[in-house]
Amino acid sequence: MSYIFTVSPDFSPDHLSGWYIFNTWLQRQTGEAIHLELYDNFHAQRDAIQANQIDLIYANPFDAAMLVREKGFLPLVKAEGVSDEAIIAVRVDDIIDDVTQLSAGIKVAVTQDPDVHMIGMMMLEAGDLNANNIETHFYNNHVLIAKSLLQGDADVGIFLAEAFDDLSNLTKKQLKILVRSQISVIHHSLMIGPKLIARRTEIQQVLLTMNNDDKGKSVLNSLGFNAWAKVEDEEMEFMIDLMDTLII
Amino acid sequence: MLSDMKPEDIVGNYKETVLNLYGDGSRKIFYTDIETPYPDGKLIASTTDKLGIITHVNQSFIEMSGYTEHELIGMPHSILRHPDMPSVAFKDLWDTVNRGEKWQGFVKNLRKDGGYYWVKATVIPNIRNGQVVGYTSVRRKPSRTKVNECIQLYPTLF
């Protein structure tokens, strides 16, 4: 029997091969046949979760509530020292210096990444902006959001902070950060589903010690971080509750 | 359980009043006109037990309230109660969460130093294994327009 592993569709394209390498590593460690299935968008991934096709997922915080409370998933680990933060930015020459100076009707560029979108909208709310009084434009990645700002197609961009920091210096110099979230408790998590749950502790242990050998370390590097950190059940519950307070 | 505020903790000119707290007797408080602006990009979070006793606070909560974590844990959440807040707001909060629903509202909070800060708060019940085990409140930066509306509205609710 083969298990299905999937990754939140907002992963950085730079880490695409990293996830395949990780999947191979995981199969070797667990002795199980695990197939990595990537979905083009959150919608398609959620359909697969709903149809009980997924056994392991590196999940967006936005989907954690559904995974835990409806589908019986439990958390394993998160990337150490990494949290999902959002940045609101405008063009560097914009007269706007603060979210509160933005006005209704502006064009806001975002990706489909649901948690970053939510954190961004929460920060725009301080300026009396909401989904009903802005124009939301979706882009496939954060480089395209930056482009849309520079070309004047959008007035404001909502970025994953990490992706913003990874923009070229030339691009960053032409942008101005209005606000950067500092929430620190919202993060992606690797989660395990009902069919594999009997092996949870064992798999968690393998992941937590993965950075102790060179092979494991290089696999982690290909994912863009140094180690996994354990996610306790209550930490996950708290994050789900916190996300719940932010949705509307 | 809540002790009176201390004049030596207060920064600036202050007024004095006595709050009658639900189930917790009265508390003498001192309050000033000094507003601390909401920190951009941050969330202020706390969790209470079913009775409203604080069980967890995050770093932003500590910084904005002016109390230490030690001073907060185990205290009723009314430690932040500001005299300008109408009690109907908190009645609505408790009625709503007791129904198992989410409450949202704009709240003026009292700092240890007598100053205040406005938040937009969302309170939800924490449900574990089907049981309510407590409540979590997460605050975000409120829009100034909404705060100004509350400054007009709240005095009419006393």
Ligand SMILES: Cc1cc2nc3c(=O)[nH]c(=O)nc-3n(C[C@H](O)[C@H](O)[C@H](O)COP(=O)(O)O)c2cc1C
């Ligand atoms: C999770 C949670 C968070 C709360 N946060 C606050 C707060 O920040 N400020 C406040 O004045 N009351 C807050 N309350 C309401 C207090 O429990 C209390 O009802 C209120 O301060 C009024 O005091 P009283 O009920 O003793 O009259 C909170 C309640 C809960 C359940």
